[in-house]
Amino acid sequence: AQKVTQAQTEISVVEKEDVTLDCVYETRDTTYYLFWYKQPPSGELVFLIRRNSFDEQNEISGRYSWNFQKSTSSFNFTITASQVVDSAVYFCALGNAGGTSYGKLTFGQGTILTVHP
């Protein structure tokens, strides 16, 4: 069975602080995909990143960076110099890459990030 754990239920920071959101996953598949989504107060899901299991290169996009470590089954997300607009719920998700459930996503419980001015 697939499982995604986001141990941090809520994080509160002050603007300009760096913050890391943790994500640990479990899967028996050798090929899979990992995702991060942002859900602002308006409720829609905003895609942030997709990473496949055979690409462990870390990625940086502006103030966002992701650290994928297969050895520890973790895919952590760091926001540098946080801003109030970063306040949202962030979801980590694991995607099937084969079989009849190809594409099906398993989501973590989410981390509520609040950035105070």
Place this chain on the structure above:
Amino acid sequence: NAGVMQNPRHLVRRRGQEARLRCSPMKGHSHVYWYRQLPEEGLKFMVYLQKENIIDESGMPKERFSAEFPKEGPSILRIQQVVRGDSAAYFCASSPPATLSEQYFGPGTRLTVT
């Protein structure tokens, strides 16, 4: 290219009524996934459909819930005889046939059962 569309965005039903949620995938996408987000929880997979076929419905409650994706028209998630516990946000995602890992989510339908 329009994104995934869901309607209605908000739906209020009284207990015992039926709820019909619609999802129009992106153009060229023949795969649709439905997810449910209960209050203060993550999204849970419900069902995966291709045109005219249900591929995986392992996350769908056995009773009162059904889904379809006809040859023409949107995918429909139908909930019969709604109960208060069905109140949730229902998200639809679509993907192209060649890259099923690319899922594009709609804005969701927020169902409130009174």
